[in-house]
Every structure is written in structure tokens, then in C-alpha cells.
Amino acid sequence: MRAFEYGNPSSVKQAISLLGSNWSEAAVFAGGTDLLSLMKDSIVTPGRLVNIKEIRELHGIREEKTGMVIGAATPLEDLYDHFSPRKILPALLTAIEGVSSYQMRSMGTAGGDLLQRPRCWYFRNGFGLLARNSKGQPLVPNGDNRYHAIFGNQGPAYFVSPSSLAPALVAFDASVRIEGPKGMREIKVAELFRIPRDAEEREHTIAPKEILTEIVIPASAHNTRSATYEVRERKFMDWPLATASVALRMEGRQVRQASVVLGQVAPTPWRAEAAEKALAGKTLDEATATSAGEAAVEGAHPLSKNGYKVQLVRVAVKRALLAAIA
Amino acid sequence: MADIKWPPAADRHLIGKRISRIDGPLKSSGRAKYAYDQNPPNMLYAKLVTSPYAHAKVTAIDTSAAESMPGVHGVYIFTPVGKEVNWEGQEVVAIAAETEELAEDAASRVKVEYEELPYLVADTDPQHAGEGRFRSLSEEKTGDPDQAFQQADATHEGMYSIPVITHCCMESHGSVAQWENGKLNVWLSTQNVSGVSGEYATPLNIPPANVNVQCQVMGGGFGSKFAADSWGVAAAVLSQKTSRPVKLMLERDTELLAAGCRPSMHAKVRVGAKRDGTLLAWDSESWGTGGMQGAGVPRLPYVIEIPNRRTHHTTVFTNIGPARAWRAPNHPQMCFLTMPALDDLAAKLNMDPLDFFIQNIALTGERADVYKEELLKAAEMMGWKQKWHPRGDKTPGPIKRGVGLSIHTWGGAGHASNCRCTIHPDGSVQVALGSQDLGTGTRTVIGIVAAETLGLPLEGVQVEIGDNKYPPDGASGGSTTVGGVSSSTRVASTNALNELFAKVAPSLGTTPDKLEAVGGQIRVIGDPSKSMPWKQACAKLGATPIVAMGERNSTLISSGVGGAQMAEVSVDIETGVVRMEKMVAVQDCGLVIDLKTAESQVYGACIMGTCYALHEEKIMDQQTGTCLNANMEFYKLSGLDDIGEIAVHMMTDPAIENRGVIGLGEPPVVSPGAAISNAVANAIGVRVPELPMTPNRVLEALGKGGKV
Numbered sequence A: 001m002r003a004f005e006y007g008n009p010s011s012v013k014q015a016i017s018l019l020g021s022n023w024s025e026a027a028v029f030a031g032g033t034d035l036l037s038l039m040k041d042s043i044v045t046p047g048r049l050v051n052i053k054e055i056r057e058l059h060g061i062r063e064e065k066t067g068m069v070i071g072a073a074t075p076l077e078d079l080y081d082h083f084s085p086r087k088i089l090p091a092l093l094t095a096i097e098g099v100s101s102y103q104m105r106s107m108g109t110a111g112g113d114l115l116q117r118p119r120c121w122y123f124r125n126g127f128g129l130l131a132r133n134s135k136g137q138p139l140v141p142n143g144d145n146r147y148h149a150i151f152g153n154q155g156p157a158y159f160v161s162p163s164s165l166a167p168a169l170v171a172f173d174a175s176v177r178i179e180g181p182k183g184m185r186e187i188k189v190a191e192l193f194r195i196p197r198d199a200e201e202r203e204h205t206i207a208p209k210e211i212l213t214e215i216v217i218p219a220s221a222h223n224t225r226s227a228t229y230e231v232r233e234r235k236f237m238d239w240p241l242a243t244a245s246v247a248l249r250m251e252g253r254q255v256r257q258a259s260v261v262l263g264q265v266a267p268t269p270w271r272a273e274a275a276e277k278a279l280a281g282k283t284l285d286e287a288t289a290t291s292a293g294e295a296a297v298e299g300a301h302p303l304s305k306n307g308y309k310v311q312l313v314r315v316a317v318k319r320a321l322l323a324a325i326a
Numbered sequence B: 001m002a003d004i005k006w007p008p009a010a011d012r013h014l015i016g017k018r019i020s021r022i023d024g025p026l027k028s029s030g031r032a033k034y035a036y037d038q039n040p041p042n043m044l045y046a047k048l049v050t051s052p053y054a055h056a057k058v059t060a061i062d063t064s065a066a067e068s069m070p071g072v073h074g075v076y077i078f079t080p081v082g083k084e085v086n087w088e089g090q091e092v093v094a095i096a097a098e099t100e101e102l103a104e105d106a107a108s109r110v111k112v113e114y115e116e117l118p119y120l121v122a123d124t125d126p127q128h129a130g131e132g133r134f135r136s137l138s139e140e141k142t143g144d145p146d147q148a149f150q151q152a153d154a155t156h157e158g159m160y161s162i163p164v165i166t167h168c169c170m171e172s173h174g175s176v177a178q179w180e181n182g183k184l185n186v187w188l189s190t191q192n193v194s195g196v197s198g199e200y201a202t203p204l205n206i207p208p209a210n211v212n213v214q215c216q217v218m219g220g221g222f223g224s225k226f227a228a229d230s231w232g233v234a235a236a237v238l239s240q241k242t243s244r245p246v247k248l249m250l251e252r253d254t255e256l257l258a259a260g261c262r263p264s265m266h267a268k269v270r271v272g273a274k275r276d277g278t279l280l281a282w283d284s285e286s287w288g289t290g291g292m293q294g295a296g297v298p299r300l301p302y303v304i305e306i307p308n309r310r311t312h313h314t315t316v317f318t319n320i321g322p323a324r325a326w327r328a329p330n331h332p333q334m335c336f337l338t339m340p341a342l343d344d345l346a347a348k349l350n351m352d353p354l355d356f357f358i359q360n361i362a363l364t365g366e367r368a369d370v371y372k373e374e375l376l377k378a379a380e381m382m383g384w385k386q387k388w389h390p391r392g393d394k395t396p397g398p399i400k401r402g403v404g405l406s407i408h409t410w411g412g413a414g415h416a417s418n419c420r421c422t423i424h425p426d427g428s429v430q431v432a433l434g435s436q437d438l439g440t441g442t443r444t445v446i447g448i449v450a451a452e453t454l455g456l457p458l459e460g461v462q463v464e465i466g467d468n469k470y471p472p473d474g475a476s477g478g479s480t481t482v483g484g485v486s487s488s489t490r491v492a493s494t495n496a497l498n499e500l501f502a503k504v505a506p507s508l509g510t511t512p513d514k515l516e517a518v519g520g521q522i523r524v525i526g527d528p529s530k531s532m533p534w535k536q537a538c539a540k541l542g543a544t545p546i547v548a549m550g551e552r553n554s555t556l557i558s559s560g561v562g563g564a565q566m567a568e569v570s571v572d573i574e575t576g577v578v579r580m581e582k583m584v585a586v587q588d589c590g591l592v593i594d595l596k597t598a599e600s601q602v603y604g605a606c607i608m609g610t611c612y613a614l615h616e617e618k619i620m621d622q623q624t625g626t627c628l629n630a631n632m633e634f635y636k637l638s639g640l641d642d643i644g645e646i647a648v649h650m651m652t653d654p655a656i657e658n659r660g661v662i663g664l665g666e667p668p669v670v671s672p673g674a675a676i677s678n679a680v681a682n683a684i685g686v687r688v689p690e691l692p693m694t695p696n697r698v699l700e701a702l703g704k705g706g707k708v
């Protein structure tokens, strides 16, 4: 690991002043569960770490009129402890539970989960986020792409967005508050993610001199039936192969409005609009859930080794929908 | 001495009982010191610079930037300019520095230039491997396979593949080396305490006698830790150069890249039988890779000697890292190429594989009766007859259950071993051997044998192993340790006891041959009233302890074991996720010294086998020549929740015990891949031809892996 400076600010303002105008100058250091591995492997080499765990205002969960506000530096374990006994927002609870290591949940933070970098093994082995060889050719299409994207992979990115919390938050139409030198902006969680257009661009829309301060889940989320279904090869700490988070506004057994968001299948959390349309106005049962699963894979472009993910999406959507109304 | 024997069952107080390992408390409380835990004062840390390429020639090495850093004290070159590296992760340079961080930092400043050379890392068949990349190793024919296939009522043809995996030792390879006054001390994580000193002699220019090797506990070797290894020698040379102790342990990625792998094996198999299941003919075209040295030749079919057979095996040379013996070398592969093919043929004949295997049990040879008994015992423990159904679980819902079986064999004759037993005048006893405990329970087994022989409780014996200053002992490979150490310990303890008998016989008014040691007493056989407590007897030694030696004794040991395993799985046919629900393992290994540590070996093997059946593989990328999963994140092993119920039964009837002690470490890891694969086929109705059976492969076999 390269030597670095360490800043330990006690306010967001101070923290921002310690950040740089590009990624190599400084990095926000939350739980460090991802950042430190990236630094050990020299995938990122920030000159300064800015620890945000000591900033009080970034911790905790509170209710505001508009909804639930979660401080970005709140450990996942605290979220789990908050949601689990109350049995609220099941789509999010399942996503948190899926990070099945206590160590990871105790150190990892809500903001860090959203902003963790992709696990693409070409990226992590030093071939860049777009996974190209020294001649600039993409490695994923002809390489081992079993864990790569089946949506949004028409160039130039093939990795999958790793965050389990993001699809659930997108399904709840949640927002994030981002603080920068020019003040605060609030954007939808969906807008935090993008498919990079070139090697310079990151997969998040947050700028190097900004800090994600809060996650806001609108009060309306509580009026949904929600669930997440994750397909995991192992129960042991592992990445899901595909996930679906759904939040449904119901009228009896009829779906008024559905949010269906896929995880681990695209460079961003992936909204399955065709599935959402297929559900609107329908009575939700095994048959409609199955056809929503079928609709969800519309437009998938599986690569040479990840065709199985198409099937996993069908099943994850179906099972998430049925779990939501169970 | 000539008629040395194991005590008869009725007289055993310790042998064959369930006894907890004596170093358990040390390990579970973190007090056990592994090589990594050794921190002699003034120690330096060494880090490796390794090749990023699968195959390249080193054209320049510039260590000046690293060497000019304050705190950097030593440089060691493994691969000088002009030499080639043959896999990613191969060691090129080592740097020793004051701290671990500094060593790493300095290593990253070493500039190595390479000329990239052509490589092959893909696990392909010989036709696609390219010129000079394969060698036909063996072509054999027995009987008349062509005619036998014509006589067969049913034939099955299939393709079976088991990939390259690694040893993935929880404790990585490495050592702490300490050069002191012309002598070398090394704390080495090794399976070969008595056998590695010679590797240091030439590079350090010292006699092997000046090398002290220690390994009290180790975190797994599985066949990959027989040598000091180049990095072990580097640590020693750096210590000699700097006159400071040097710690060099491999990082996890290098451990997975360069510290050994298990060769792959693939085969096109054809097998034929009569309508009643009698096996007639076998034909296999097989290949596999174990790196650049090639890999062993499989003996196919495995265990079941089908009378008419033709086999051909080719080895493929790849730049994937070196093959090393992996727990039961070749057997898991041979087993996986054989048992699933037979299971598929049984399915074609609409036969329960249990009946099918028993129908053919004579083909296993002289131990056929034992195999049959093991299969029947396993069937009883599994509830096989209730659980087995024809291919494809027809119950509704996506979760399908199935059962599968497999049998295996191994040798396990004891290796050369020397034990020194010392009885002190104060009654304390030491047994010393230059052996090692890989975590299998060797230390405990030695203690049990000595204590049993001397009529003492287990605590009455101090076991000294893990140091080459003790009498030389074999390397722990091939499941040879228990036979070696138990027999030499039995002999040494008996010899020592006989000397003690000679000293105390006069006081008990008898001759030495009339004495026995039982329950902490020396007493006259047949007249327990004439006895003397152990301590009192030892006091008769005056000032001189008894020191007696013992060697491996072939009448106390034997070789050749068998085992049967059955697996029950559930498979989600919509997601392809497989869960191991239950495994049953029935195993013979002659006389069991410690039932508990023996069972532990089998539990561990079933877990290791589940890992390679369901998750584990070394994933290589032909485009870059690199390994994509040299980490614990994507080099997947089962976690606790992924392990189902495991039931173990050790065969301990008198006929088996009378064979003497036989090794156990390896055989139980042979069958799980085949048994779990057969269980999956039974559950879902089709064969997943390739391990590990990850969701993508299961869905592919089910025809659900394809495009939109």
C-alpha cells in the first residue's frame, strides 16, 4: 500500500475542505472495508484518507416529515438492528441481511455500500474499470464473464454494480443528499449511478470533492409491499449472482404501481420497466409474477458465459414479487 | 521384541477411544505458535516481487530504488536476468526490510523488465493445446474391449471434467529464518520436519546438521508443503546476509498462484454392461493439466476393475503454476471420471446404483466384502432405500432432492519412523520423534500409543515432535504418518518398559517377563496383589533415565483401505443452486488409535470435498495469462452454513483391527465430488458433467443456461 496522509475531521465542512479535486488526491474513508482492499492492491492510490466516522451528524437514523433519514456513516449492523425488530421495509432488510458477515456489517457503512467499487475481477486485477488490455481492447467479451452484466453492457462497461442496498433504495424511490464546496444537492439514488462512457469516468455521479451525507427514504415507502430476492451460490459471505428488489403499491391483490429493480446484472441498479408495466393493474399471483419475470429479461444481452443470469433474473423477479405479497 | 503386537481389544484403555487432541486447548485459545507467530528480536520482513506474466523472460532487474530506501537491508534474486518465469506469481526478487510495510513498499519499487513469451493457461484438450504443449502418457488395453462392447446390452458415453484447484492452505507457505553463529534455525510451515534441512545446506554453504527446523503446529499442507521451497531458502539466505532473523510468508494471492495446484482431469468415457448390470467394458480418452511438469497418469477405471478396458491419457502443459500432491493425488480425479460414468450407466439400466455397485462388487478385488459391508452400512445410515428414486425427483416444486454414492481406496502404509522413549527417575516420560502434526492429531496419537503401552494416563507422557533434533521421521504424505509413528512409538515404549521391568523385577520377586504395566502400576501378571506404583518403580532407576529407541515395525501396520460415501443434496432447478444436505462416510483404516481425531479427518474431508464439488476452481484467463480469482472472495470455499449434516462411521470390527494401523488422512476426500455429483444427477435427472456444480453449470445441464 502506498503511504498516505490521514485526516480526521469532525464536521462535514472540514471533511470537504480536506478532499481534492480529483480522485488521486484524496478519498473518503468510511468503514474502509472496500477502500483498504483497493489500496492494498494499488487499484486506487489516494494521497489522503479523510475519515468520516468521527463526524457525528453522519451517524444514525431519524424520521423527518419527508421520510426516514439515514446518516451515510451509519454501520450496516445498526441499520439491521433498526429494521429487523420492526419488520419494516423488508426489501431493504433482506439486502442488509445478505451482507452476511458480521465483521463486514459492523465496519461497512450505508454510504460505503452505495459507493463501493465494482468487484469485476479484471478491474480488481489491475485492468481498469472498463477492463481493457494494453492495446485498449475490452477483455470481458472474450474472457471469463460469468459474473458480468447482461444489461447495459453494450459498451463500454461490463461490470456489475455491487451494492445490494441500491436496488432496494431505488425501488423505494429513495434519494441521497450530497454535500460539496457549493452546498447540498439531493438526487435520486438511481441518479447516483451511471454507466461510465470512458476510462476517466467513474460509475458514480458523485464528485471527488463531495460527500454523501444522508440517504432519504420517502415516507411513501412504508405504504408498499416490498421484498428482495437474492440468488446466492453460497450462504456464506458471497456476492449474489442476481437480485430483484420490488416495491408494490397494492389495492387488495391488485398492483397499482410496481417498482422492480435488478441487482448484479448491470453496471447500475437496473430498473425492469417492462416488468413494472406488465404488473400495473394486474392481480398478483404466480402467473402474473412469472410473466413479470419473463418481461424483466426483455432486452438482456448475455455474454459468452453469463446466459444463466437471464434465468436467474426471471426467477428472482418472480420470487421477490411473491415474497412481497406473502 | 519379535512378537510385538497391539494390545487385544479388552486390554485397551486409550487406543480406539474418542480422545480430544492434546493440543486442542493451545489452538483454541490462540497460544499455539505457528511459523507466522514467531517474532525473534530484530526480525526483518521479506516480501516478494513476482511475475505478472504467465510466461516471460526476465530482461532487466533494477533494485536500486528499493535498496536506497532507509530500512531496506537485503535483496535476493530468484530469477536472474536471462531466465524465464513460467507462471503468474512466480517469484523473481525478495526484499528484506525493517517492517512489513516497508518491505512491501520497497518490493513495489523493484523494476523488472520482461520479454513476454507465448503461454497457455486455458484448460483445453490436447487438440487445442498447440504444438509442444501436450504429451501422450499412457495407452493401455486389457482384455478385449471391442468385443465386450458388442456383447453389452447397454452402453453409456459421457464426458466428465474436474478442474484445477489449489491447496488453499489457511496458513500460507513460509518461514521465519534465523542465522546465528554459523547455524540456521527455521520455523517452517512444513509436512517434512526431518527432511528439509538438506535444502538449505548448499545455498548457505553449511552442513545440514547445522540447520534446525521447527514446526510445532501448522495450518494445513495437504501435500503442498514437503519442501523448504525457493522462498524458504530465500529467507535463510537473507538472514545469513543480514545477520538478522527474516520472516517470509506468502501473501494469499501468491499462495493461490504459485504454491501448488491439483491437476485437472477430463475424460470421454464409454462404458458397457449386461442387462443385469454386470460391467463388461470401459474405454476412456482422458487428458488434464498440472502446469509445466505435466501430471500423473490416472488408473482408470477407478477401484472397479472392469475386465475389458482401453485407456489413453494425455497431459497438457500449461502456465498455470506448479502441480503439487493434493490430498490423495490423482484419486479424486480418477474417482470423478469413473463413478459418475458408472452411475449414468446404472440409470440407463434403470438400476438403483447401490444394487448396481453391489452387483459388480467382486471387481473391486480382494477387499470386495469390506466394500460391500461399507456400502450397506452407508445405505443404512443414509436411509438410502427410502431416499433413492429413479433419476429426476418428480415431487412438485423447484427444490429437488437426490442421493448419490461413490467408493474409493488408498494405500497408507507407514513411513520410516524413529522414536526415542525416555523414562526419567521421577516417573515422567517423553517420547520424541522428528515428525509433525499437520492438524490430523499425530501428536495425540503418539501420546496415546506411548501411554497405553506404559499403562499410564495420557497426561503421563510428554510428546515431543516438530523439531529435527529429534530422531528422524518421514514426511507426512500419502497418509503414511500414523502407521510410522504409532509403530515406532509402540516399539520404543515397549523397549523402554522392558528395561524398567528388568530394574524392578527383583523387588517384586519375579522375572521381567512376568510383569505388566497397567493403570499406573507395574504388577505381576495374574497376581495384581504384587504391584508397585509407576513412580516408585521409576525411582529404582537411580540417577540414570532409560532411553530406548524404536523403529517402524511392519507387523504393527498394513496398507490398503476402502470407503463408501453417500451424499444427499437439494437442488433448486430454477436457480441451479445446490446444497449439500447430508453426507455419510463409512471408512476402514485398520486399527484406529484415536476414534475422535480419525472421525475428524473424515468430517474435514467431507467438507473439503464439498468445497471442490460445489464451489472451488482456479479460474484462468487465456487473454491475459492471469488467474482471475487469486483471493478468498472468488476462490470459493464452503462456509459453515453451506455444510450439511455429516455422519461418519469407522469400521472397527476385529478382522479390520487385526490388520494393524493404516493411514487415513487422504482416502475420505476422494469420493465427495463423485457422490455429490451423482446425488445431483439423481435429483435433477441430468448429469452436470463438470465440477464445481455452480448454478451456471447446473442451469446449463438443465437447458436453462442459454440466451434470452
Ligand SMILES: Cc1cc2nc3c(=O)[nH]c(=O)nc-3n(C[C@H](O)[C@H](O)[C@H](O)COP(=O)(O)OP(=O)(O)OC[C@H]3O[C@@H](n4cnc5c(N)ncnc54)[C@H](O)[C@@H]3O)c2cc1C
Pocket (backbone or CB within 6 Å): A027, A028, A029, A030, A031, A032, A033, A034, A035, A036, A052, A072, A073, A098, A099, A100, A104, A107, A108, A109, A110, A111, A112, A113, A114, A115, A116, A117, A162, A163, A164, A165, A206, A210, A211, A212, A213, A237, A238, A239, A240, B633
Ligand atoms: C466477500 C464480500 C461479500 C460482500 N457481500 C456484499 C453483498 O452481498 N452486498 C453488498 O452490498 N455488499 C457486500 N459486501 C461489501 C460491503 O458491504 C462493502 O464493502 C461495505 O458496505 C462498504 O462500506 P465501507 O463503509 O466499508 O466503505 P469504504 O470502503 O470506506 O468506502 C467505499 C468507497 O466509497 C467511498 N465512500 C464511502 N463513504 C462515502 C461517503 N459518505 N461519501 C463519499 N464517498 C464515500 C470511499 O471513498 C470508497 O471509494 C461484501 C464484501 C465482501 C468482501
